C-alpha cells in the first residue's frame with residue numbers, strides 16, 4: 001500500500017512488529033535501501049525502505065472521524081486512528097462513506113437513545129460524529145429524495161457486532177418510518193420483533209460469540225410514498241444444519257432447545273421434556289447455561305415476540321412440539337439386529353423417545369421406526385427394502401432431525417414474511433444485509449467455502465462501489481483519472497462458480513454414485529492445476545487451498561459431498577407428510593409424482609449460488625452503504641484492542657482494499673486551505689500579495705517540482721508518496737528554522753544565565769565581606785569590653801583591699817587609744833566610786849536608823865492611844881449596862897479607836 005515514502009534520518013515512521021503489527025519509531029540511519037529505526041519500545045529495527053511508512057506527527061490526539069482525512073492513508077495510520085478512537089469509546093469511524101464499527105463489548109445506551117435518533121434525523125452526512133444512524137439516515141434520505149432503493153451491507157467476523165448493528169439500523173428506520181401513536185401490531189413493530197424470534201431458532205452460543213447468528217439474513221424494508229414502512233421481507237441464507245446434531249464444548253445448540261427445556265412445568269410436561277442435560281443433542285457439550293441468557297425468561301419473551309410477528313397460539317404450540325420432537329429423536333439409539341447389517345431400537349429408553357417423538361409429530365410410531373432403520377431402493381422392476389446397520393441408522397436419525405429443524409426454520413421465516421406482509425405498491429425499499437464474514441479456521445469445510453464465496457461476491461460488489469465512488473469524486477473535482485488501476489477478484493469467483501468450477505465439480509461428484517471425497521479432490525487437482533487461485537497442498541490427498549482476496553484458505557474435502565446433498569430421504573418425507581398434525585405435514589408437502597420414492601439429489605451449493613446471484617441482483621439495483629464491523633479482541637471484553645486481530649479483519653472486510661483502491665489513484669486529498677496551511681512554509685514568498693489558495697497551492701507544487709498531482713475544484717489530489725515527499729521538505733524547512741530558533745534561544749538562555757550568575761556572585765561576595773567585617777568588629781568590641789571589665793575588676797579589688805587595710809588600721813588605732821584612755825579613766829573612776837559608795841552607805845545607815853525610829857514612835861503612839869481608847873470604852877460601858885439590852889448601842893473597839 002502506498003509507495004516508499006521520502007524517508008530521511010530523523011523521520012518518524014511506522015515499522016512492522018511481530019506482536020503489535022506496527023510500531024512507531026525514529027529513523028536513526030539509512031544505508032542504501034536499509035533503514036535503521038529506533039522504535040518507541042526501545043528496540044532497534046533494520047528493515048527495507050519499502051516496508052517503512054511515515055507517521056503523521058500532527059495527527060489530532062483523538063484521531064480523525066474520517067480516515068480519508070488522514071495525511072498518510074496506510075495500514076498503520078488506519079490502525080492507530082481506530083485504536084485511539086476506541087480508547088475514547090468512539091467506536092464508529094468513517095473511511096469515506098464506509099462506516100467502521102468496532103465492537104465495544106459493553107452497553108453504551110447514550111449512543112442509541114431516542115434523543116440520539118432525533119439528532120441524526122436529517123443531519124448532513126459528516127456533520128455529526130460517525131454513527132450507524134447516520135448511515136441509515138443517508139439511505140433513507142436518498143430513498144425519499146431521489147427515489148432510489150438503498151441497501152446497507154453489514155459484514156464482519158463472528159462476534160463483530162453485525163446483528164447488533166442491524167438491529168440498531170432497523171430501530172432507526174422504524175423510528176423514521178414508523179407511525180407515531182399507532183396502537184397494536186404495526187409493521188415496524190413486527191419487523192423489529194422478528195429479530196428475537198429468528199435469534200431463538202437461528203442463533204447459538206459459539207466459541208466466538210454467545211449469541212451467534214448461524215444464518216445469513218437480508219431484510220428488505222418497504223416504504224410507501226410518504227416514507228412510512230409499509231411492508232418487509234426477510235430472506236435467510238444457509239442455516240448451519242449440522243449444529244442440530246453435533247456440538248462441542250464450549251458451544252451450544254440453537255437457543256430454542258434450551259429455552260424449551262427451561263419452560264414452565266406445564267409446557268415441559270406436555271412435551272415430556274426433562275433437564276437439557278438428558279438430551280444427546282444438547283449434552284455433547286458441557287455448556288448448558290450461558291452467562292447473560294436466562295433461558296426461562298427467553299422462552300416467554302420468544303413467545304411474546306411470536307405473538308407480535310403474527311404466529312398464533314396454535315402455531316406456537318406446534319413449533320415447540322416439533323422442537324421437542326427433535327430432542328427426543330436425538331435420544332433414539334440403535335443396537336445391532338439379528339440379521340447382517342440391520343439394527344433395532346437399543347432399549348426401553350430409546351423406545352420411550354421413539355414413541356414420544358412420534359406422538360409429538362403425530363405420525364405412526366412403527367413407520368417412524370421403519371423410516372429410521374430401513375431404506376427402500378426403487379428399481380425398474382421392484383422396490384427393494386434394505387436394512388441399515390446401527391451406524392447408518394444413527395446417520396438416518398440425524399438426517400431426519402436436521403431436515404425437520406431446517407424445514408421448521410424456513411417455515412418460521414416464511415410465516416414472518418406472510419404475517420408482516422409485502423406492499424405490492426411499494427417502489428422504495430431499504431435492504432439490510434447481515435451476513436457472515438470471511439472465515440478461515442484450522443479445519444474448513446463446505447460451509448466455509450460457501451461463506452467465503454459469499455464474501456468474494458460481496459467484495460467484488462464492494463470494490464466496484466468504492467472504485468465508482470472514487471471515480472465520482474474525481475469527476476466532481478474535474479480531474480483526470482484515466483490511469484487508476486483496479487484489482488478485481490473475478491478470477492476467484494470464476495474458480496468457484498463458473499461452469500466447470502468448484503461448485504459444478506462438486507455437484508458432478510455428488511451425482512456420481514461411486515464418488516468419494518478423494519476422487520472429488522483428485523478431480524479438482526487435475527482441473528485447476530494451472531489456476532493461480534487454486535493450490536494443492538503438499539502431502540495432502542483431499543485438501544485444497546483457495547487463494548481468496550482476504551488470504552489463503554485450505555479446505556478439507558472430506559464431508560463436501562454429504563454436505564452438498566440436499567435431499568430428504570423418501571421414507572422421512574412420506575412419514576412426515578402423512579402426519580395427522582397439519583403443521584408437521586405442511587413442513588413436508590407432497591413432492592411431484594416423479595420424484596417420490598426416490599432420493600432425488602439437489603445441490604446445496606448450486607442453490608446457494610442461485611440465492612447469491614439473486615441477492616447480488618437486488619444489491620446491484622440499490623445504492624449500497626457499507627458497515628464493516630470489527631471485533632477488537634477474542635476475549636469478548638471491553639477496552640482491549642488487539643492490533644493484529646483488527647488488521648486481519650480490516651484486510652478481510654475489504655477496508656484495506658478500499659484504501660488500496662484509493663492509493664491507486666490519489667490517496668491524499670487536501671482542501672486548498674488545508675494544503676496552504678500545512679505547506680505554506682515551503683514558499684512563504686509565494687503567499688505574499690495573493691489571497692487565492694488555489695493559486696498558492698499551484699505555485700507551491702510547482703516550486704517543489706512534483707509531477708502527476710491534480711488540482712481539483714476544491715482540493716489538491718496527491719499521488720501516494722507525494723504527501724510524504726512534501727512533508728519531508730517541510731520538515732527540512734522547519735528543521736532549519738528550528739535550528740536558528742534553537743541557536744538564538746540557546747544564546748539568550750546562556751546570556752541570561754551568565755548575568756544571573758554574575759549578579760549572584762556579587763551578591764554573595766558582598767554578603768561574605770559584610771559577614772567577615774561584622775565578625776571582626778564583634779571581636780574588637782569584645783576585646784575592648786574585656787579590657788574595661790578587667791580594669792574595673794582590678795580597681796574594685798584594689799579599693800576593697802585598701803578599705804580593708806584602712807579599717808584595720810583605724811580599728812587598731814582605736815583599740816590602742818581606748819586602752820590608754822581606759823587606763824587613765826580607771827584610776828579616776830575608782831576614787832569617785834569609793835566616795836560614792838561611802839556616801840551611799842552612810843545615807844543608807846542614816847535612813848535605816850530614821851526608819852527604825854519612825855516605826856518605834858508609831859508603835860508607841862499606837863499602844864498609847866489603845867490604852868486611852870480602852871479606858872474611854874470602859875467608861876462608856878457602864879451607862880449602857882443600865883439600859884435594856886435591846887436598846888443598847890453596839891460599840892466596837894475599832895469605832896472606839898476611830899472616835
Ligand SMILES: Nc1ncnc2c1ncn2[C@@H]1O[C@H](COP(=O)(O)OP(=O)(O)OP(=O)(O)O)[C@@H](O)[C@H]1O
Pocket residue numbers: 103104105106107108156157158159160161162163164165208209210211212213214436437629
Ligand atoms: N454496538 C454495540 N454495543 C454494545 N455491545 C455490542 C455492540 N455490538 C455488539 N455488541 C456485543 O457483541 C456481541 C456480539 O455481537 P453480534 O451478535 O451482533 O455479533 P455478530 O457479528 O452478529 O456475530 P455472528 O456472526 O456470530 O452472529 C453482542 O452480543 C453484544 O454483547
